[in-house]
Amino acid sequence: SPKCRSIAALVNRRLPAATIRLLRDLGRTGDELGLPVYAVGGFVRDLLLGVENLDLDLTVEGDGIFFAERFARAKGGRVRSHPAFGTAVVVLSDGSKLDVASTRLEYYESPGVLPTVERSSLRHDLYRRDFTINTLAICINSDRFGMVTDFFGGQQDIQQRTVRVLHNLSFVEDPTRVFRAIRFEQRLAFRIAPHTENLIRSALRMKVLDRVGGIRLFNELVLILNEQEPLGAVRRMAMLGLLPFIHPQLRLSPETERAMTESSRLLTWFRLLYLNDPCQQWQVYFLALCERLRDDEFQEACRRLSMPGRFVSQVFAHRHRALVMLETLQRRLKRAQDLRNSEIYDSFHGLPLEILLYLAARTKNDQVRRLVSLYITRLRHMRRELDGNALKELGLAPGPNYSRIMKRLLDARLDAEVGTAEEERTLARELIADAG
Ligand code: CTP
Structure with a gap:
């Protein structure tokens, strides 16, 4: 009783x-x-x-x-x-x-x-x-x-801070409990009991996770990556041999670990600055975790997790663009070329915050990191005063000049060529006159 x-x-x-x-x-x-x-x-x-x-x-x-x-x-x-x-x-x-x-x-x-x-x-x-x-x-x-x-x-187990299953078949009945054990252990600073850990290892030897559907696997991974400090749990997943069930090539290399630590630092920084900007923490960590996977392997991992196709191709395209961007920026910085704000804006505009934070976490180049942070803190918020209607009122004839001039006005703002509404208006008049 x-x-x-x-x-x-x-x-x-x-x-x-x-x-x-x-x-x-x-x-x-x-x-x-x-x-x-x-x-x-x-x-x-x-x-x-x-x-x-x-x-x-x-x-x-x-x-x-x-x-x-x-x-x-x-x-x-x-x-x-x-x-x-x-x-x-x-x-x-x-x-x-x-x-x-x-x-x-x-x-x-x-x-x-x-x-x-x-x-x-x-x-x-x-x-x-x-x-x-x-x-x-x-x-x-x-x-x-x-x-x-x-x-x-x-x-008693709460007092002794122990995660313990009730019976030996627990992980075989519900393999997602392997993730849950790790999540509770790390979140609550508990310890998985030795016998329970042995049961995890033997369940994994039986490859029970191969029988778990992608969506359930994905949910468990997201729950872990959305924890306040997921790195401990990811280390534990690596130690127990869970990562290969997501992708055979997935490992916690020193680089991945560095990218994840940096992600944590950047996410904290970002949250302090922008409490209300929604940012999917798990995505940043997931990208960092998949850091060493080739493009095709990354896509295989996404597929194993049953991520929706549209989402995968988007994340994939963004990851690809971000990596290309990183190289371009590094090359230019190495040649000591100055980057105008409008160029930085063009580099990063359209990339979701998660990708930008990943980019900043991944780079070993402090200058690149500063560029990303400049974009996140200042450039992404900058706006023109004048819109299409305003240009029309200033006498611009219909045609392709609209988008060109509006882009030019934004660039002028970004590069501090104009500061006030009046200066922007003056520039707009000049551009319209040139176009005419
Ligand atoms: N549960 C379980 N096996 C699972 C999932 C859940 O036995 N695979 C049980 C757990 O005992 C848990 C309860 O269902 O206490 C409710 O699940 P959930 O809300 O996920 O657990 P919480 O303990 O509330 O976890 P969290 O603090 O993360 O919300």
Whole structure:
């Protein structure tokens, strides 16, 4: 039988008031329906660790969909349910989401396919989970609010900072757990237990990852590369021999490692400057990781990860253009040629931020890095005053001169030939007169 203790005090101390109110409300709905309701998984793990996680997962001992519908009706929320799995998502009026599961037992009839689901007890529900640290449940019904259920020693493993599977077939049943083990270990500064690590190695020897579909593999990789500091996890992936499952030639060479470290530095710099500019961190790291792959190998890796074709050809084209650009710039800088701002602008314009950051991370040339940073911080934001209509009002006849003159006006801005609106207007008049 599980050890029971109450962590109601911890709940009240660590969670925001709104979350506590939500938990209490959910518990009351459970009371009314006579259903035991538990907060489970990562939410409980992180609560015990003192790590913020407002991603609430619930397990209902009984019909979770019925529970979700009742709760949503009372709160004016909506429910998306998946009867085949006994699960539901409640979307509350403020847009926040709750995952609700019913206690159930899943059978993996063969590795890598969706499980068959059957009703069962809380213990069975928790037993099918990946690691002991994710098997804790807190009851939220009013009379037992804050009671922890710990069937598998999750509290001890959290205390000892250990990632441990529940049984020997865990990685064979769900090979994506290999990635998850590494992700938790690195994010939480835990250690994968020695026996668990052996199970990972033997699962990899059995090539279980070859049976995982590209999309699932891709998702796991993105989750890792989107972690705050992914380099540790990538090192661990290399150490355990995971990288060849993405591409046989994928290695963590000193160069790749350097590119990834630089990526981390640049991403931090970028985020501090541009909090609101969306930038897909994983893309920068992915490009850095694939640094040593030839073009055809890079494309094979993308295909293994089932990246959408359009996306791949775009990333590929950009990566190609960026590398050519890098060489051109380095050559010119070596010949000590001065680059005008308008030329720098033309070099980088149209490249996504992710590619620019990759470029800066990859180059060993400080001057090139400074050019990229000049473009990101200043040049990419620069604009002309005058648009096509303004040129028309100044008397420019219809024709190809429009785009040429507008480009010329922007170049003049970039190269500080004009500074004010009036100067730009004067230049525009001259250019129009020349064109006429
Ligand atoms: N789970 C699992 N095997 C998987 C994926 C998930 O057993 N391949 C279980 C885990 O026990 C986890 C729960 O499903 O606690 C919810 O999954 P997820 O939301 O991915 O886990 P979190 O622990 O919340 O992870 P994160 O902090 O990264 O959101």
